[in-house]
Amino acid sequence: MDSKYAEIPTMHEGDASIGRERTEQPVHNADYDVSKEILDLRRAVRNRNRLLFALTLCSLTTIAMIPMLHGLLPMWNTSSTTTSVLSEVNGLLPILPYREMIFWNDSTYTQEHSIMRHEPLEDVLRRIDETWNSLMPTNNGFVPIPHPERYNLPPQMLDGDDKPMDDYSVSVYHQLHCLHAILRSWVAYFYGQEQKDLFPSHILHCFDYIRFGLMCGMDMALEGGNAASIAAGQRCGTFGLGTTHVCRDWNTLYQWMEKKNVAKSNKRC
Numbered sequence: 001m002d003s004k005y006a007e008i009p010t011m012h013e014g015d016a017s018i019g020r021e022r023t024e025q026p027v028h029n030a031d032y033d034v035s036k037e038i039l040d041l042r043r044a045v046r047n048r049n050r051l052l053f054a055l056t057l058c059s060l061t062t063i064a065m066i067p068m069l070h071g072l073l074p075m076w077n078t079s080s081t082t083t084s085v086l087s088e089v090n091g092l093l094p095i096l097p098y099r100e101m102i103f104w105n106d107s108t109y110t111q112e113h114s115i116m117r118h119e120p121l122e123d124v125l126r127r128i129d130e131t132w133n134s135l136m137p138t139n140n141g142f143v144p145i146p147h148p149e150r151y152n153l154p155p156q157m158l159d160g161d162d163k164p165m166d167d168y169s170v171s172v173y174h175q176l177h178c179l180h181a182i183l184r185s186w187v188a189y190f191y192g193q194e195q196k197d198l199f200p201s202h203i204l205h206c207f208d209y210i211r212f213g214l215m216c217g218m219d220m221a222l223e224g225g226n227a228a229s230i231a232a233g234q235r236c237g238t239f240g241l242g243t244t245h246v247c248r249d250w251n252t253l254y255q256w257m258e259k260k261n262v263a264k265s266n267k268r269c
Contacts, residue, residue: 086216086248089152092143093170093253096248099246100245102243102244104242108131111124111127121187129180135173137173139257139260140173141257142167142168142170142173143167143168144166145166171213172253175209179206182203182206184198224238226242
């Protein structure tokens with residue numbers, strides 16, 4: 001009978017071993033090996049490209065940060081190496097050592113006892129002037145700075161003839177001058193007498209100027225009570241006495257100022 005399908009040949013027993021040999025023989029496909037090598041190569045290329053991209057990104061980020069870091073370096077140098085806190089920004093004055101100091105009242109600067117005894121105003125003011133002037137160096141806190149235009153300094157002051165001077169005031173001595181003026185003004189007011197040579201605008205300037213100095217220095221010593229205050233009946237609050245403060249050495253600056261030449265012009269306004 002005719003059939004549209006070809007007859008499948010029958011496998012004889014002798015051919016069985018041939019079938020098994022074909023089945024057990026390992027398959028070796030050259031095309032498969034080539035494809036696997038290509039995939040491995042592509043995977044390696046992708047990994048290398050990812051690594052190169054990461055390195056490039058890190059490099060670009062670092063390069064982009066250099067200008068910012070360069071801009072920050074002057075601030076770091078100013079605060080940590082080139083300029084000490086509360087020192088002169090141009091390095092024209094000495095860097096001062098530090099020392100510990102305990103604060104106690106010193107009535108010689110206020111003449112408290114003389115005032116409470118109502119001694120004559122002229123005598124009180126004279127003694128006040130003597131003690132406060134003793135804090136000032138011989139050039140009254142001014143230091144000559146040749147060629148001031150070379151430094152980060154404010155404009156030069158003018159003398160009595162409207163000529164520029166090379167001498168500049170050291171801030172701490174200006175602050176002491178202000179405290180001296182405030183004390184004189186208050187003592188005269190306490191005695192009921194007006195000081196004609198002290199102008200209200202000058203005294204008010206001094207209050208604000210000293211405020212700036214205190215906020216700049218920010219003394220952080222911790223204050224409490226002390227035996228003298230408690231014995232005097234002061235049990236609440238603090239006089240700030242008996243506390244150890246970390247101070248810059250006053251004598252070092254004073255001696256340095258004494259060695260400097262007296263400012264060139266004495267015709268200050």
